[in-house]
Amino acid sequence: NAGVTQTPKFRILKIGQSMTLQCTQDMNHNYMYWYRQDPGMGLKLIYYSVGAGITDKGEVPNGYNVSRSTTEDFPLRLELAAPSQTSVYFCASRSSTDTQYFGPGTRLTVL
Amino acid sequence: QKEVEQNSGPLSVPEGAIASLNCTYSDRVSQSFFWYRQYSGKSPELIMSIYSNGDKEDGRFTAQLNKASQYVSLLIRDSQPSDSATYLCAVPSQSDYKLSFGAGTTVTVRA
Numbered sequence A: 001n002a003g004v005t006q007t008p009k010f011r012i013l014k015i016g017q018s019m020t021l022q023c024t025q026d027m028n029h030n031y032m033y034w035y036r037q038d039p040g041m042g043l044k045l046i047y048y049s050v051g052a053g054i055t056d057k058g059e060v061p062n063g064y065n066v067s068r069s070t071t072e073d074f075p076l077r078l079e080l081a082a083p084s085q086t087s088v089y090f091c092a093s094r095s096s097t098d099t100q101y102f103g104p105g106t107r108l109t110v111l
Numbered sequence B: 001q002k003e004v005e006q007n008s009g010p011l012s013v014p015e016g017a018i019a020s021l022n023c024t025y026s027d028r029v030s031q032s033f034f035w036y037r038q039y040s041g042k043s044p045e046l047i048m049s050i051y052s053n054g055d056k057e058d059g060r061f062t063a064q065l066n067k068a069s070q071y072v073s074l075l076i077r078d079s080q081p082s083d084s085a086t087y088l089c090a091v092p093s094q095s096d097y098k099l100s101f102g103a104g105t106t107v108t109v110r111a
Helices: none
Strands: A004-007 A010-013 A019-025 A031-037 A043-051 A054-057 A064-066 A076-078 A087-094 A100-102 A106-110 B004-006 B011-014 B019-025 B033-038 B045-050 B054-058 B061-066 B071-076 B085-092 B099-101 B105-110
Touching (some): A004 A087, A019 A031, A019 A087, A043 A064
Parallel strands (some): A010 A106, B011 B105
Antiparallel strands (some): A064 A076, A087 A100, B019 B071, B085 B105
16 A cells, blocks of 8 residues: 555745645545644644545635545645745644544645 | 744754743544644654543653643653754644644754
8 A cells, every 4th residue: 555645745836826736645535634734833724624525624724725525635736836835734634443544645835 | 812822932052951841722523632742944854643631752762642621742852852842733723634733842952
């Protein structure tokens, strides 16, 4: 199993540009999550999904959108990028024992 | 009150010593508890889970749980420089599908 994979690993965006962060898991987990982590800070939940077609907001959803058309994929869309969205983004999926498995992260810089 | 609180760091210990990390949680009905380790620039990885009161040992790591006191701790025995990382305490929410993370405690093991 590859686990949770994320692409790209790094990205630099200009203010106002848009992009999609990709996340795929091959563990057949229903629950998936997107977090952001600013330097020296903890994890903040952006959005989560409890299954295909079902998504909900976390604590910091503004400026982001998600979709969940399949169990495997949970992309995160950034519209009109702002410098405040400079962060490291982690995708995670959760097993039936509540364990969360994290992807390697995407380091995003908005200039 | 935050859902999950960890003792503030950073924590610096000499090589070979015991590092003690503490975590308290607010939801009295929580049933499972996790410790994640995050190396600088990397994603969190699960190192311990504990579900019952008492101690659980895994190699040099021991997790201790006291549900009456709503307290979970992690001991790292014979600390090694490779243990230098940020340790995150995590507790699943009983009301939704989220995992609440503490802010983390950064441990530095001095050679």
